[in-house]
Each structure stands twice: as structure tokens, then as C-alpha cells.
Amino acid sequence: MPGSRHGRRRIRLPLxxxxxxxxxxxxxxxxxxxxxxxxxxxxLGLGLTVAVAGQASAADVNNAKNAGFESGLTNWTCSAxxxxxxxxxxxxxxxxxxATPAGQDNARCTQTVAVKPNSTYTLSAWxxxxxxxxxxxxxxxxxxxTWTPDSSSWKQLSTTFxxxxxxxxxxxxxxGWYGQAAYYADDVSxxxxxxxxxxxxxxxxxxxxxxxxxTRAASSSISLAWSPVSGATGYTVYRDGTKAxxxxxxxxxxxxxAASTSYSFQVTATNAAGESAKSAAVTGRTTTAxxxxxxxxxxxxxxxxxxNFNNGATVQKLSDVQxxxxxxxxxxxxATTTPGAVTFTLDSxxxxxxxxxxxxxxxxxxQAAGKKVIISxxxxxGTISVTDPTSATNFANSVHTLMQTYGFDGVDIxxxxxxxxxxxxxxxxxxxxxxxxxxxxxxxxxTIDMQSTSNTYFQTALKVKDILTVVNMQYYNSGSMLGCDxxxxxxxxVDFLTxxxxxxxxxxxxxxxxxxxxxASPSGAGSGYVSPSVVNNALDCLTKGTACxxxxxxxxxxxxxxxxxxxxxxxxxxxxxxSGVVGPHVHGLP
Numbered sequence: 001m002p003g004s005r006h007g008r009r010r011i012r013l014p015l016x017x018x019x020x021x022x023x024x025x026x027x028x029x030x031x032x033x034x035x036x037x038x039x040x041x042x043x044l045g046l047g048l049t050v051a052v053a054g055q056a057s058a059a060d061v062n063n064a065k066n067a068g069f070e071s072g073l074t075n076w077t078c079s080a081x082x083x084x085x086x087x088x089x090x091x092x093x094x095x096x097x098x099a100t101p102a103g104q105d106n107a108r109c110t111q112t113v114a115v116k117p118n119s120t121y122t123l124s125a126w127x128x129x130x131x132x133x134x135x136x137x138x139x140x141x142x143x144x145x146t147w148t149p150d151s152s153s154w155k156q157l158s159t160t161f162x163x164x165x166x167x168x169x170x171x172x173x174x175x176g177w178y179g180q181a182a183y184y185a186d187d188v189s190x191x192x193x194x195x196x197x198x199x200x201x202x203x204x205x206x207x208x209x210x211x212x213x214x215t216r217a218a219s220s221s222i223s224l225a226w227s228p229v230s231g232a233t234g235y236t237v238y239r240d241g242t243k244a245x246x247x248x249x250x251x252x253x254x255x256x257x258a259a260s261t262s263y264s265f266q267v268t269a270t271n272a273a274g275e276s277a278k279s280a281a282v283t284g285r286t287t288t289a290x291x292x293x294x295x296x297x298x299x300x301x302x303x304x305x306x307x308n309f310n311n312g313a314t315v316q317k318l319s320d321v322q323x324x325x326x327x328x329x330x331x332x333x334x335a336t337t338t339p340g341a342v343t344f345t346l347d348s349x350x351x352x353x354x355x356x357x358x359x360x361x362x363x364x365x366x367q368a369a370g371k372k373v374i375i376s377x378x379x380x381x382g383t384i385s386v387t388d389p390t391s392a393t394n395f396a397n398s399v400h401t402l403m404q405t406y407g408f409d410g411v412d413i414x415x416x417x418x419x420x421x422x423x424x425x426x427x428x429x430x431x432x433x434x435x436x437x438x439x440x441x442x443x444x445x446x447t448i449d450m451q452s453t454s455n456t457y458f459q460t461a462l463k464v465k466d467i468l469t470v471v472n473m474q475y476y477n478s479g480s481m482l483g484c485d486x487x488x489x490x491x492x493x494v495d496f497l498t499x500x501x502x503x504x505x506x507x508x509x510x511x512x513x514x515x516x517x518x519x520a521s522p523s524g525a526g527s528g529y530v531s532p533s534v535v536n537n538a539l540d541c542l543t544k545g546t547a548c549x550x551x552x553x554x555x556x557x558x559x560x561x562x563x564x565x566x567x568x569x570x571x572x573x574x575x576x577x578x579s580g581v582v583g584p585h586v587h588g589l590p
Contacts, residue, residue: 063194079108125189213282298326450503
């Protein structure tokens with residue numbers, strides 16, 4: 001992406017601590033490492049989020065009091081004044097605990113709960129935010145705890161213990177970690193035999209969900225959303241009367257659907273007391289399956305590059321990326337010392353302390369919202385070279401590893417210093433075999449790379465046409481170029497966009513595999529910026545034959561995929577002027 005790495009900071013933190021539990025890798029300071037080692041020795045870090053255990057029996061009760069913090073901090077004591085209650089975010093009800101650790105305090109909040117001797121109890125709580133721990137002491141047998149690293153969404157922690165022969169009370173607790181971000185906790189429960197000390201009333205079956213709507217339809221999936229239900233801890237989605245998926249939030253995406261097919265959906269609310277009646281049914285219809293690769297993308301899609309560095313544009317977390325973007329290309333993967341292989345390192349320092357765990361969680365959240373998140377290879381200064389069978393294999397293996405590690409949906413080829421059509425094709429075929437038919441494969445060639453089908457970039461696109469999602473050529477930083485009519489056009493006009501797109505459209509690519517790539521603002525590229533209205537005019541000219549300049553294509557291409565921009569960060573810096581204008585227009589194309 002021309003000019004995209006200007007001023008990129010490449011800072012590496014000095015210490016990487018690998019937390020073996022759950023195979024999660026996080027970066028901590030040496031002080032945190034020392035403190036964590038001591039904590040583990042005391043049995044405080046026994047594992048990541050564990051499977052939710054069921055209640056011991058139907059007669060069990062929640063022995064914890066004010067478990068949802070609806071009465072402030074009543075029955076709870078937090079160290080060093082670290083705890084308070086907040087009205088947002090909450091998991092259930094109208095309040096939740098927020099506890100903020102300090103340098104010498106881990107924000108420990110406790111409650112002493114009456115229990116019965118020689119009994120089994122299940123302790124659970126919903127947490128989010130910074131590092132969050134849940135545990136019990138004074139059990140009379142083995143004290144227990146469980147924990148999770150940073151999380152941008154609610155997670156349920158759960159652990160089980162038995163009481164000793166003379167144990168009549170235990171202390172349950174939550175805490176964070178020294179100097180780390182605040183954590184939130186809600187809906188704490190200690191289920192087991194009634195200890196006689198009272199507790200919160202048993203939950204009642206929640207009300208039936210309302211406001212169920214279809215928020216997005218793709219060729220193999222339907223996304224739904226609904227209003228929250230008080231007292232619900234989860235929701236179940238039914239497709240044509242059969243359970244399709246269960247979630248804890250108020251949205252879900254049902255996958256594995258047939259293209260061009262109508263489905264009926266209903267939602268129920270659940271908690272420990274049971275399941276509500278089904279909601280009113282809503283109907284969603286999947287779209288036509290896309291040509292080539294593309295998974296469950298909409299017919300017309302918007303691609304945006306997300307900067308994994310700070311070069312003066314707005315610094316974003318992946319969760320901050322504007323909702324109009326259907327494909328988010330993470331820029332960039334870098335070459336390694338192994339020929340053809342690539343790697344990706346999150347620029348946590350440059351992004352204000354954005355952690356790998358937060359990034360991974362944000363990838364999943366975007367996917368749950370129907371988006372695709374891919375890793376872009378190359379950029380203006382990318383030096384990845386795939387020139388023989390070995391480097392082709394290395395490329396495919398390393399990209400697939402990144403997909404598995406971070407949850408990426410595919411790869412973007414943005415190699416601006418040339419590529420070998422034979423071996424890049426071999427690499428992409430090998431990657432497709434590993435990733436399967438849902439692979440998202442995009443390309444971002446420069447204008448010169450797509451002037452003729454004899455060019456190696458164009459050849460590569462044609463060789464992988466059956467697995468190719470979209471080619472978003474960069475209509476900028478190029479100067480004047482030939483259009484498909486043999487005339488020369490200068491960048492910055494409708495004619496430049498339409499006449500050059502025509503080369504790809506008539507050169508063998510499907511219209512659904514062609515997108516228009518433009519800068520989001522004048523700061524995003526050295527030259528070639530056009531007003532978002534010009535982008536929309538070009539889209540209308542190509543798809544409908546309207547709003548053309550002096551060049552008018554001989555036919556229309558209503559299946560044109562859409563548009564791309566460098567970058568979501570520059571778009572944000574410009575007040576979302578690009579995505580706010582081009583995004584709705586793309587999604588409204590025929």
C-alpha cells in the first residue's frame with residue numbers, strides 16, 4: 001500500500017511470558033512475571049476459563065448474597081477501596097462490579113458465604129475487562145481458583161470444590177492483577193446445598209425475547225439480533241424449529257445455510273431456572289453464492305485496511321473499525337529469514353498497549369458480526385519472495401499458521417515489488433487446500449500490475465480465479481494509465497476508475513472479483529485521492545451505466561464486488577467520511 005508504512009514504529013517489548021495454561025501467550029513485565037510466579041506457587045493461577053459445571057442437584061441454591069451487585073457492594077468487601085458498582089457494562093440486571101488494581105493492590109473483593117460440611121459446591125461468575133480471578137478459600141479441603149486474561153466480552157469462570165467435615169463458611173473472591181486494567185464481575189453464584197445463611201432468591205424463567213431481527217444475510221449464513229431479557233444468562237436460536245446455536249449475548253450468526261434459501265428463526269432466553277417460550281418467528285433469506293472464493297460475504301462488499309502501526313492516522317483497536325467494512329485486511333505480515341515464510345507481530349506499544357488476547361477476541365467479535373478479517377502480506381516495503389517450490393510451501397504453511405493462531409479468514413496479496421505467477425499460484429493453491437472453501441483471498445495490485453493479462457499479477461489472479469474473492473486494484477499513486485479503450489486517462493476522475501476497471505472486467509475476471517481501491521483521505525496516499533462521491537459515481541457507471549464521465553463501458557456489471565480503501569485509520573481521522581458515504585452506496589448496489 002503506497003506510503004502505508006511511513007513512520008512505522010517497530011517496538012518490541014523486552015519480556016514475553018508464555019502462560020502455559022490454555023496455550024495463551026501474553027506479554028508481561030518482569031515484575032508481573034515475578035508476581036505471577038509467586039501467585040502460581042500459592043495455587044492462585046490454576047488455569048484459564050474452564051468448562052461451565054452444572055449444578056449439583058435440582059435442590060441446590062445460590063448461597064451468595066447480592067450476587068449481581070444490584071445493592072451496590074452490600075455483603076462484599078474490596079481491598080484498598082478498589083471496588084465500585086457500575087450500570088454499564090453489565091452481564092445481567094442493572095449493575096456490575098468494577099474493581100481497579102493498583103501497583104501494590106490486586107483489587108480483591110470478597111464475601112463470606114455460609115455452607116454445609118461435606119458438600120460439593122460450584123462457584124461461578126461472569127467477568128470481562130482486565131485479568132480476572134475467581135476463587136474460594138477456607139474450604140476445609142483444597143482451596144480453588146480459576147482465571148482468564150484480558151477479555152473485551154463477558155466470559156464465565158467456574159470451578160468446583162468440596163467442603164471439609166467441619167466447614168460452615170467459605171470466602172469467595174474475585175481479583176485482578178497488579179497494575180493491570182480494571183476488571184468487571186457480575187452474576188456470582190455459589191450453587192450447592194443451602195448453608196442456612198440465606199442468599200439471593202432462586203432465578204425465575206426469563207421472559208420471551210422480543211425485537212428479533214435479521215441484521216445481515218450472506219450466501220451461507222444469517223445474522224440476527226434481539227433485545228436483552230432481564231435475568232437471562234444465555235439465549236438459544238432455533239432455525240425452522242430446530243436448535244441452531246446458543247450464545248450469551250444478544251446477537252448470533254447461524255452458518256452452514258444453503259444459498260438463495262429462506263429460513264425461519266426464533267430465539268429463547270435461558271438461565272438456571274430454565275428456558276423461555278420461543279419468540280415470534282422472523283424470516284431470513286440467504287444471498288446467491290459468490291463466484292470463486294469469498295465465504296459468506298455479501299454480494300457487494302467494502303474492504304478496509306487496518307494499520308498495525310501508528311503513522312499519524314487514528315490509532316484503532318480492531319473493535320474500533322467502522323461497521324461498514326465487510327473485509328478488514330490487517331496490515332501487514334512480514335517476511336522472516338525462512339524463504340517465502342511470513343509472520344505477524346502485533347505492535348502493542350504503538351497501539352497504546354493493545355494486547356494479543358484483546359486482538360484475538362476482537363477478531364472473533366468482528367466475525368460474529370458477519371465480517372471477515374484477513375492478514376495482508378506485503379505493503380509498500382514488503383519483501384516477501386516466493387520464487388520456487390520450497391518458498392511456495394513455506395508461504396502457504398506460514399499463512400495457514402497465522403490463520404490458526406489469530407483466527408484470520410484468509411490472506412490479502414499486496415506485493416508491490418512484483419511476484420512470480422507460477423509459484424505464487426502454487427502457494428495459494430496449497431493454502432486453499434489447507435484452509436478449505438471458506439478461504440478469503442484478496443489482492444491489491446498497483447495500476448501498472450493490471451494493465452495487461454500478460455502481467456504476472458494479472459496472470460496470478462486468473463490462475464486462481466476459482467478461489468479468488470476480489471482484486472482491489474489501487475487507483476492511486478500511479479499517474480496516467482491506459483484504459484480498456486486504448487486512451488490515456490489521468491488519475492483522480494470517474495473515467496480513470498471506470499476505464500481501468502474495464503480492463504479487468506473484460507480481461508477474464510468475474511465482476512464479483514473486481515473492486516475499486518481508493519485512499520480514504522488525501523493523507524492516505526501521495527496522489528490519487530478522489531471524493532467519495534466520485535467513487536460512488538464510478539460504481540454506478542460500472543453497475544448501472546449512469547453517472548459516467550466521457551468513458552462509458554459497452555455493458556454494465558451489476559455483480560461488481562465493491563470498493564476498498566487505505567485505510568480504516570485514515571477514514572477515522574477524516575471523520576469516517578469515506579465509509580459513511582461509500583459504504584452505504586456499495587451495500588445498496590443492485
